[in-house]
Amino acid sequence: MPVPSTQPAAERKLLRDTVQDKIRAAIMDGTLEPGERLNDDDLIAWLGVSRTPIREALAELARAGLIEMAPNRYTRVAAPTKDELLDAYRTLGVIYGGVVRLAVPRFTAAQRKKIVAVLDDVAARVDGEHMDDVAREGSDIYAMWVEACGNASLAQLCRATTDGLAFKLRVPELTELVPADVVRPEIDKLRAAVLAQDPIAAELAMEAIHLLPTRSAD
Template structure:
């Protein structure tokens, strides 16, 4: 029986390139929440045919960054305040395990990099700089994902965390959450990471993301 080739096809590479460009445009704000995506405009921008664009949009819809309704619209997801807690808790389930695995594995350089990122985010939290927290807090946990050593968990996080975090991009996020408590929980995460205490780091991460169960 002929063995299928595992080499990527040109079509797959096109789809992946298109997905990455649209993904970046959504995450950096070039494409705004609620903005409609027109196939012809995307074709003109990206210089590719309709097929890889539609496939890329379908993947981004599964990730939660795009909303699609057949024959009605394709648009960038609009964050909904009623979904904040659910998105936070879903991220907490993922990131709690990531942090527990990552902290014991951290070398000097990677620990220093994560602590620096935490310091920046804590400063932004203290200043109630919501756009900066929306931008940088996910980056903090992406560093833990890189260090966790579990490829399956890394793939799950990479497939889902941007779409979930995008749902938190609300200008009044500090009014929807206990901002002061979250700031304190980030401080706890920093201290636990510095000490190499992965259990305390996991609990702090879960508390940041509104998971119930820990007595404070």
């Protein structure tokens, strides 16, 4: 029996991924706003592709938490709420505590220098009461740690979940629920741990930044 060709499926997957990347970028940069309805015909006109890869891409983005879908009712950009923020923020801390612990000993000198510069920038923004700016760029900041962690399974988990979790931080109540006076000292500790190449201290600092408990109650 002739072996069926898999080339069309591979091409379709590649097209879906391209469409997904474009829609994701439009959501993350605010071109597509929270709660905005997504119409198939409008997306077809914008992206210049057929309905199938668009629906596949939207389904993937829904799994990532960036899109909300209700059959025969609506497809829309997710709209983060205050009630979701702390759960999402702490989940990022659980994931990225482990990422940081793996990444810190593996950093090249160039990667370490880049991370320290980013942490200095984040600290300056927190001092300047611009936590919302940090939240908007959260996915890119987290991605730098993933690049060096050396764990393919963990990196895949991060790629699948970080965008949706970081997007949930984009609410006006961020500074109320994530106090700068709690976060700011831990950023300094994370910076110092990176320079000292201390993975345990770095993990604890990342977890504390994300408001995870650091010790048992007395």
